[in-house]
Amino acid sequence: xxxxxxxxxxxxxxxxxxxxxxxxxxxxxxxxxxxxxxxxxxxxxxxxxxxxxxxxxxxxxxxxxxxxxxxxxxxxxxxxxxxxxxxxxxxxxxxxxxxxxxxxxxxxxxxxxxxxxxxxxxxxxxxxxxxxxxxxxxxxxxxxxxxxxxxxxxxxxxxxxxxxxxxxxxxxxxxxxxxxxxxxxxxxxxxxxxxxxxxxxxxxxxxxxxxxxxxxxxxxxxxxxxxxxxxxxxxxxxxxxxxxxxxxxxxxxxxxxxxxxxxxxxxxxxxxxxxxxxxxxxxxxxxxxxxxxxxxxxxxxxxxxxxxxxxxxxxxxxxxxxxxxxxxxxxxxxxxxxxxxxxxxxxxxxxxxxxxxxxxxxxxxxxxxxxxxxxxxxxxxxxxxxxxxxxxxxxxxxxxxxxxxxxxxxxxxxxxxxxxxxxxxxx
Ligand code: GLY
Numbered sequence: 005x006x007x008x009x010x011x012x013x014x015x016x017x018x019x020x021x022x023x024x025x026x027x028x029x030x031x032x033x034x035x036x037x038x039x040x041x042x043x044x045x046x047x048x049x050x051x052x053x054x055x056x057x058x059x060x061x062x063x064x065x066x067x068x069x070x071x072x073x074x075x076x077x078x079x080x081x082x083x084x085x086x087x088x089x090x091x092x093x094x095x096x097x098x099x100x101x102x103x104x105x106x107x108x109x110x111x112x113x114x115x116x117x118x119x120x121x122x123x124x125x126x127x128x129x130x131x132x133x134x135x136x137x138x139x140x141x142x143x144x145x146x147x148x149x150x151x152x153x154x155x156x157x158x159x160x161x162x163x164x165x166x167x168x169x170x171x172x173x174x175x176x177x178x179x180x181x182x183x184x185x186x187x188x189x190x191x192x193x194x195x196x197x198x199x200x201x202x203x204x205x206x207x208x209x210x211x212x213x214x215x216x217x218x219x220x221x222x223x224x225x226x227x228x229x230x231x232x233x234x235x236x237x238x239x240x241x242x243x244x245x246x247x248x249x250x251x252x253x254x255x256x257x258x259x260x261x262x263x264x265x266x267x268x269x270x271x272x273x274x275x276x277x278x279x280x281x282x283x284x285x286x287x288x289x290x291x292x293x294x295x296x297x298x299x300x301x302x303x304x305x306x307x308x309x310x311x312x313x314x315x316x317x318x319x320x321x322x323x324x325x326x327x328x329x330x331x332x333x334x335x336x337x338x339x340x341x342x343x344x345x346x347x348x349x350x351x352x353x354x355x356x357x358x359x360x361x362x363x364x365x366x367x368x369x370x371x372x373x374x375x376x377x378x379x380x381x382x383x384x385x386x387x388x389x390x391x392x393x394x395x396x397x398x399x400x401x402x403x404x405x406x407x408x409x410x411x412x413x414x415x416x417x418x419x420x421x422x423x424x425x426x427x428x429x430x431x
Contacts, residue, residue: 011073014339014388014389015295018305018389022304024045035058055085058086075154095272104293107290110290119256119259120286134170137166149190162194197280198241204253205314209324212314217237217302225419234298236418238397242429303335306335308330337390337422338391342385345386349385349415351382353414355380371383
């Protein structure tokens with residue numbers, strides 16, 4: 005089979021790495037890809053916004069399956085276009101991708117179907133949003149202000165005071181902080197507790213759950229500082245009880261997939277609900293229409309089945325015929341970021357040490373570039389994810405950090421506490 009994977013992050017490198025192991029694979033192309041995907045596939049200089057170029061590529065390369073890695077092209081209808089042109093695709097239609105692309109839809113969908121989520125309001129009028137924040141003063145300003153549309157993972161502002169919440173609303177609605185995506189905002193009550201990422205493959209009816217995983221979003225240790233795309237992840241979270249796992253699978257993931265079907269929006273691809281474990285019960289923070297990043301970098305190393313077979317089955321409504329096998333090993337992934345990220349950072353800095361790593365440690369590229377002389381340099385905020393497997397979380401964590409310490413670039417920043425609380429909880 006010839007496969008085209010769209011994206012250029014560490015998530016897509018992890019998907020490409022796993023797809024490249026399939027005995028069913030003839031050729032794997034990644035557009036636009038990165039220096040990491042170039043090691044396991046052929047990168048193609050095709051923009052994700054240029055649907056005509058993507059369709060031309062599918063024709064020229066006789067693509068049997070296109071895998072859409074990120075939410076932007078899904079929300080813009082790429083899967084619909086591929087299907088109309090006669091090409092199989094892994095990912096939801098534009099209508100179904102609304103579960104991530106519209107936060108208002110997502111929250112109202114949860115309310116309609118009894119999926120627990122925090123109290124919220126939706127506003128396009130700034131003064132009404134300000135009045136709402138004043139009226140809910142029992143929250144003491146502990147709120148979350150979200151851009152209604154997609155904002156490259158940056159449209160969520162967590163606040164500690166009502167003033168901060170008012171300012172976030174003003175920046176988004178009248179300041180146009182995230183363009184059209186923040187012309188409407190969601191103001192919701194902030195919740196406290198550990199977060200779990202649930203992922204499942206679905207062809208709209210059959211569901212194959214993946215193991216649970218946990219991301220670490222703030223930039224600094226102990227969850228301090230601004231949120232990022234994700235600074236590291238681990239799987240499995242041993243502290244997440246069997247009963248809670250069952251609840252999340254049935255009452256969140258399966259409930260949402262069935263409800264989408266019932267609403268005439270059959271959902272295909274991967275569904276990734278983000279769940280917060282509050283003291284008084286679990287709440288769903290959001291639904292995502294693609295794999296988490298960096299969750300994918302700790303899930304795919306644990307997948308023993310053929311990913312291409314699974315994705316093909318999803319695209320062709322045959323998921324019920326496929327059985328997924330997952331390793332019992334734990335996996336920890338550490339994100340190495342540019343100094344200054346998620347704010348301003350330098351690029352073009354040489355990356356050293358990648359040749360000195362343990363042979364079974366995985367390095368997934370994101371913000372990297374290969375110069376003409378072959379030097380690998382930084383080119384983005386999140387640069388690499390270093391993932392290691394181990395018989396338990398402690399062993400996986402130790403191995404990941406031992407190898408991270410051999411890598412260097414000027415200003416390199418990483419969190420030292422990825423998976424630390426989970427290890428402590430298991431002792
Ligand atoms: N892990 C966060 C995200 O992918 O949205």
